[in-house]
Amino acid sequence: MDMQGKFIPRAQLDDWLAELAARFRVWTPRRAGQEDSGAVVYLPEARQPELNRKPTESAKRVIFPRSEPLLRFLRKPDPDQTGQKSLELQVPDADGPNLVFGLPPCDARGFLVLDPVYAGVKGQAGDSYYLRRRSQTVLIARACSRALTTCFCHWVGGSPSSTEGLDVLATEIQEGFLLQPLTPQGEEVLDSKLLLSAGKEQMEAAQSAWQAAEKTLGPGADMQGAQEALRALFDNAAFWQAEAASCLSCGVCTHLCPTCYCFNITDEAVGEKGVRLRSWDACMFSLYTQEASGHNPRQDKAARLKNRIGHKFSYYPELYQTRNACVGCGRCIKSCPSRLDIRAVLTKALALSRPAAGKPETTAPATVRPAAKPKVNKPATSKPVAAKPGAAKRGKEASHA
Amino acid sequence: MPDTARRPVFEPSAPNPYLPQVATVLEVIQETHNIKSFRLRLDDEQAWAKFSFEPGQLGQLSLFGVGESTFVINSSPTRKDYLQFSVMRAGEVTSALHGLLPGDKIGLRAPLGNSFPYKELKGKNLVFIGGGIGMAPMRTLLLYMLDNRTDYGDITLLYGARSPQDFSYAEDREDWLKRKDMRTVLTIDSPAEGWEHRVGLIPNVLTELKPSPENTVAVTCGPPIMIRFTLQALEKLGFVPEQIITTLEKRMKCGIGICGRCNIGEKYVCVDGPVFTYAQLKSMVNEL
Numbered sequence: 095m096d097m098q099g100k101f102i103p104r105a106q107l108d109d110w111l112a113e114l115a116a117r118f119r120v121w122t123p124r125r126a127g128q129e130d131s132g133a134v135v136y137l138p139e140a141r142q143p144e145l146n147r148k149p150t151e152s153a154k155r156v157i158f159p160r161s162e163p164l165l166r167f168l169r170k171p172d173p174d175q176t177g178q179k180s181l182e183l184q185v186p187d188a189d190g191p192n193l194v195f196g197l198p199p200c201d202a203r204g205f206l207v208l209d210p211v212y213a214g215v216k217g218q219a220g221d222s223y224y225l226r227r228r229s230q231t232v233l234i235a236r237a238c239s240r241a242l243t244t245c246f247c248h249w250v251g252g253s254p255s256s257t258e259g260l261d262v263l264a265t266e267i268q269e270g271f272l273l274q275p276l277t278p279q280g281e282e283v284l285d286s287k288l289l290l291s292a293g294k295e296q297m298e299a300a301q302s303a304w305q306a307a308e309k310t311l312g313p314g315a316d317m318q319g320a321q322e323a324l325r326a327l328f329d330n331a332a333f334w335q336a337e338a339a340s341c342l343s344c345g346v347c348t349h350l351c352p353t354c355y356c357f358n359i360t361d362e363a364v365g366e367k368g369v370r371l372r373s374w375d376a377c378m379f380s381l382y383t384q385e386a387s388g389h390n391p392r393q394d395k396a397a398r399l400k401n402r403i404g405h406k407f408s409y410y411p412e413l414y415q416t417r418n419a420c421v422g423c424g425r426c427i428k429s430c431p432s433r434l435d436i437r438a439v440l441t442k443a444l445a446l447s448r449p450a451a452g453k454p455e456t457t458a459p460a461t462v463r464p465a466a467k468p469k470v471n472k473p474a475t476s477k478p479v480a481a482k483p484g485a486a487k488r489g490k491e492a493s494h495a
Numbered sequence: 496m497p498d499t500a501r502r503p504v505f506e507p508s509a510p511n512p513y514l515p516q517v518a519t520v521l522e523v524i525q526e527t528h529n530i531k532s533f534r535l536r537l538d539d540e541q542a543w544a545k546f547s548f549e550p551g552q553l554g555q556l557s558l559f560g561v562g563e564s565t566f567v568i569n570s571s572p573t574r575k576d577y578l579q580f581s582v583m584r585a586g587e588v589t590s591a592l593h594g595l596l597p598g599d600k601i602g603l604r605a606p607l608g609n610s611f612p613y614k615e616l617k618g619k620n621l622v623f624i625g626g627g628i629g630m631a632p633m634r635t636l637l638l639y640m641l642d643n644r645t646d647y648g649d650i651t652l653l654y655g656a657r658s659p660q661d662f663s664y665a666e667d668r669e670d671w672l673k674r675k676d677m678r679t680v681l682t683i684d685s686p687a688e689g690w691e692h693r694v695g696l697i698p699n700v701l702t703e704l705k706p707s708p709e710n711t712v713a714v715t716c717g718p719p720i721m722i723r724f725t726l727q728a729l730e731k732l733g734f735v736p737e738q739i740i741t742t743l744e745k746r747m748k749c750g751i752g753i754c755g756r757c758n759i760g761e762k763y764v765c766v767d768g769p770v771f772t773y774a775q776l777k778s779m780v781n782e783l
């Protein structure tokens with residue numbers, strides 16, 4: 095098998111995607127609706143990916159759809175028992191393999207957050223719907239050429255050229271893309287006559303693209319102790335009320351987040367036939383935890399914001415003994431109608447837990463340090479599988495991941 | 496290759512955790528004006544023969560076209576002619592369940608969740624304190640203990656309801672009141688004609704009964720407000736948090752620790768619960 099990196103000229107990209115579409119349902123980030131519409135969403139269309147703008151939504155819908163049928167049911171008159179009806183349950187046919195081209199590396203890392211959840215916890219069964227799709231999905235990310243002001247992947251172990259969870263890393267250079275396989279599945283999809291072998295110059299060009307992108311990141315932050323800091327703040331109602339004051343409980347943050355995964359299960363029926371659906375839900379909605387007795391443990395939005403941030407940086411890493419459940423994609427900041435900034439909440443929480451570290455309660459607390467000198471990715475030469483673009487930046491959180 | 500190893504594997508033969516088993520309603524019992532009990536049995540003979548559960552575990556009942564809701568299995572594993580669920584009318588699914596008749600088909604996902612520590616409770620005295628529909632989860636443990644009577648010490652039951660008409664399990668109650676190997680105390684909130692038992696709120700009656708905490712475990716289930724005051728009363732009587740067991744009713748969906756609905760911090764009521772000791776609740780984030 096050819097382990098070399100490949101190159102595809104920009105003009106040939108659509109041809110290659112079309113070739114892949116014969117074997118996969120190929121998803122690309124594309125403008126929703128009109129040309130001038132702002133939103134970039136993932137669509138099952140193997141052409142003209144929008145790679146100049148960060149997708150508005152995350153790629154999670156490819157593996158965890160907004161709404162999907164869990165089963166179909168049908169009631170039929172039972173010939174043996176007059177008056178009674180028999181019940182037939184069917185599990186919908188599985189869809190075929192998917193491939194995503196052009197997702198940012200943080201979206202791929204998002205799947206690494208969802209994986210342990212859907213694999214099943216504490217001896218429970220795994221989620222067959224998620225696992226089937228996940229095991230058959232090939233991820234080709236494009237390295238980000240620049241960070242947005244809302245990006246903070248480097249706070250949580252990521253980087254604009256992170257390869258974590260990827261099958262192929264694509265880096266835009268000169269007249270096309272350098273394609274580096276990272277898994278056997280990645281090698282397989284790069285086995286195409288349309289692709290050229292990448293040369294040393296192209297490898298070097300990619301390397302400087304990664305470097306340049308690292309430089310566009312904002313200040314870094316040390317997230318060590320976030321778990322304890324949030325737990326210590328649990329009963330500080332005033333803190334959470336102040337932080338949540340502007341929240342509209344619209345749920346946009348959870349909807350766009352690559353690592354938010356909660357869902358609802360509902361039935362829809364017409365006559366004797368129907369379907370049971372699993373659909374995205376949001377812990378930012380007040381009815382989410384409403385109990386039958388009328389009691390609601392998260393009646394106010396402060397409690398709900400506390401749960402969302404607590405889940406990402408405290409409960410999830412505690413339960414799964416792994417990374418934080420946030421990949422720093424910044425969508426919950428960028429698309430929030432009231433610009434609630436999860437970074438600010440975290441920074442304040444950490445500052446309160448480290449009073450000795452400097453000036454607490456400022457907008458730029460002592461925990462924020464200037465970006466570390468960007469470490470450069472190793473050029474992917476003879477053995478790109480072993481090369482680790484993005485491995486350069488590993489925060490403390492990744493060390494116990 | 497570390498990245499491939501990380502991709503979760505899909506086992507095509509693994510069971511689909513969302514697919515309910517089809518069951519048939521054998522009997523419907525009108526317990527109170529808003530509570531009905533349903534006795535049911537799985538249609539698949541093999542699955543039914545293999546089915547087992549422990550006292551305190553849950554089931555998700557499905558009415559296809561309406562939805563799925565969580566209920567505790569309140570029959571005892573020692574009596575395997577049927578599984579019993581008691582359903583209080585609260586909304587959409589529970590109202591539709593109340594329309595079920597014997598012979599109707601229903602979906603069941605069970606057993607889910609943890610159970611009462613019935614093995615660890617051997618040799619202990621038990622005080623059961625139940626309010627309203629909260630008697631349902633305790634019934635399964637109580638029946639189990641009565642069927643294994645010699646394994647346990649003294650058993651006291653304090654069962655309260657708003658009015659005489661709000662008690663469930665008429666047949667059981669008669670038996671419990673008659674039995675010499677347990678003490679049964681019933682109470683209602685305010686006086687009612689013809690009522691021969693206690694009158695008063697559960698925590699107050701409990702304080703009057705003054706059960707000794709010596710080698711004793713208290714099990715309590717009921718509405719949140721009752722639980723709160725019952726816990727206070729128990730602590731005043733000298734029960735320590737490790738000696739108090741309760742069940743929680745957080746809203747649930749998947750029942751298998753995935754959907755995230757039922758969390759209290761990093762704990763999930765559907766897999767870590769619904770049964771918790773008061774000591775465990777105290778170690779969790781304060782969000783009951």
Ligand SMILES: Cc1cc2nc3c(=O)[nH]c(=O)nc-3n(C[C@H](O)[C@H](O)[C@H](O)COP(=O)(O)OP(=O)(O)OC[C@H]3O[C@@H](n4cnc5c(N)ncnc54)[C@H](O)[C@@H]3O)c2cc1C
Pocket residue numbers: 381383384385386387388553562563564565566567568581582583584585586587588589590628631632743744745746747748769
């Ligand atoms: C672990 C556990 C054990 C339970 N055991 C029993 C039992 O043995 N008997 C019994 O009668 N009830 C029990 N319940 C409560 C029962 O699940 C709810 O009453 C039922 O789900 C309400 O469904 P619904 O469609 O009728 O209500 P909806 O129409 O959906 O809503 C009515 C009200 O119930 C609330 N609600 C909806 N779903 C749930 C839910 N899953 N949990 C709690 N509140 C909910 C709603 O927010 C609303 O306030 C239990 C709940 C849990 C979590």
Ligand code: SF4
Pocket residue numbers: 340341342343344345346347348378426429430431432433434
């Ligand atoms: S997007 Fe912003 S306003 Fe909407 S629920 Fe999230 S934090 Fe609140």
Ligand code: SF4
Pocket residue numbers: 347350351352353354406419420421422423424425426427436
């Ligand atoms: S919490 Fe916000 S920044 Fe973190 S992964 Fe979700 S949307 Fe992205």
Ligand code: FES
Pocket residue numbers: 746747748749750751752753754755756757758763764765766
């Ligand atoms: S009900 Fe889904 S996690 Fe508990």
